[in-house]
Amino acid sequence: MNFPDWSKETWTDCHENPVIGFYRDHECGFAIGDPQILTPGQFDSKWHAFYHGFYEDFTPFYHRLDSSDGIRWTLNNKWPWKVGPTCLFHEGDTWYLYLTCYTTETERMEYGPISTYIAMRSSRDLINWSDPEPILFPELSWEREYMPVCYTAIQVRNPCVVKLPNGIFRMYYSGGTVMLPHCNYEEPKHISFADALTPCGPFIKHGEPILSPDERLSHRNFGAGALKVFGYGEDYLGLYNSIYLDGDGYPHSAINLIMSKDGTHWEEAPYNPIIPPAPGGEDFKKQFVYQLDLVRVPDGLRIYYNGRDKWSDGIERIGMSSRPDDPSIYKLWDL
Numbered sequence: 001m002n003f004p005d006w007s008k009e010t011w012t013d014c015h016e017n018p019v020i021g022f023y024r025d026h027e028c029g030f031a032i033g034d035p036q037i038l039t040p041g042q043f044d045s046k047w048h049a050f051y052h053g054f055y056e057d058f059t060p061f062y063h064r065l066d067s068s069d070g071i072r073w074t075l076n077n078k079w080p081w082k083v084g085p086t087c088l089f090h091e092g093d094t095w096y097l098y099l100t101c102y103t104t105e106t107e108r109m110e111y112g113p114i115s116t117y118i119a120m121r122s123s124r125d126l127i128n129w130s131d132p133e134p135i136l137f138p139e140l141s142w143e144r145e146y147m148p149v150c151y152t153a154i155q156v157r158n159p160c161v162v163k164l165p166n167g168i169f170r171m172y173y174s175g176g177t178v179m180l181p182h183c184n185y186e187e188p189k190h191i192s193f194a195d196a197l198t199p200c201g202p203f204i205k206h207g208e209p210i211l212s213p214d215e216r217l218s219h220r221n222f223g224a225g226a227l228k229v230f231g232y233g234e235d236y237l238g239l240y241n242s243i244y245l246d247g248d249g250y251p252h253s254a255i256n257l258i259m260s261k262d263g264t265h266w267e268e269a270p271y272n273p274i275i276p277p278a279p280g281g282e283d284f285k286k287q288f289v290y291q292l293d294l295v296r297v298p299d300g301l302r303i304y305y306n307g308r309d310k311w312s313d314g315i316e317r318i319g320m321s322s323r324p325d326d327p328s329i330y331k332l333w334d335l
């Protein structure tokens with residue numbers, strides 16, 4: 001593969017990081033993250049950020065923020081949805097929001113002992129949304145992998161929907177979990193995909209992981225995390241936040257770049273990771289750099305991501321890093 005020069009030296013952290021925090025005092029354990037970003041012209045003349053998070057009594061919410069520059073944000077909407085990582089996708093005159101949904105007690109009675117599944121909502125105005133429709137469940141053996149200490153963490157999560165040149169709608173997603181030592185929560189173990197003829201499905205699974213833990217890679221020796229896929233010329237470029245353990249057994253996450261000719265078989269960039277944690281000082285991403293969105297702006301590229309400063313008592317907020325433009329990169333949707 002002909003990898004672009006996106007090594008970590010080409011990325012600059014935004015001076016205002018974290019660019020999205022809490023709208024009141026934060027406390028240990030509070031977390032917001034997995035941002036989805038719209039730039040001016042994609043919906044209207046403003047920037048928009050969508051993300052999930054919890055605080056106060058740890059009740060999950062989903063948020064929409066507006067901005068004039070993508071750095072300073074104002075809260076627009078907050079929905080009381082019990083959701084995790086999402087993917088915002090556009091096709092025709094409709095916005096589709098693919099959500100990681102946490103199961104309720106009633107749903108567990110219907111679906112079995114799973115903790116998350118993937119659902120979809122749709123909207124024309126990004127304010128009023130349809131009811132969620134379940135579209136993907138953890139059914140395969142590798143999707144249901146978990147560590148005994150976390151028996152409820154049977155999950156599919158972290159959807160990323162793209163439209164391929166042949167008109168197929170592909171959902172990349174994470175399945176299976178690993179329990180992070182020193183953290184007492186789980187992260188995704190494998191990544192795969194499912195294809196559909198419409199953005200509403202039904203999505204037919206590939207069946208096997210395309211990314212899994214690899215002991216040969218120090219930045220992916222514990223979990224694959226989650227993947228976002230973009231077009232890059234005639235190829236595919238992926239950005240994923242791998243999960244790894246350091247030499248002392250402490251977990252971390254970093255953003256890495258992979259490329260593919262077919263969207264199925266991927267090669268690691270030789271310079272990974274491109275955005276690692278910042279272990280020195282009091283940086284908001286001191287230990288983890290998590291899920292992301294990539295956008296193009298007139299002065300270059302921006303990656304928005306959530307960072308975590310500590311392990312079990314950490315706080316997660318959203319930051320941004322930028323680099324010079326690369327006109328070969330584009331989102332795989334119809335805008």
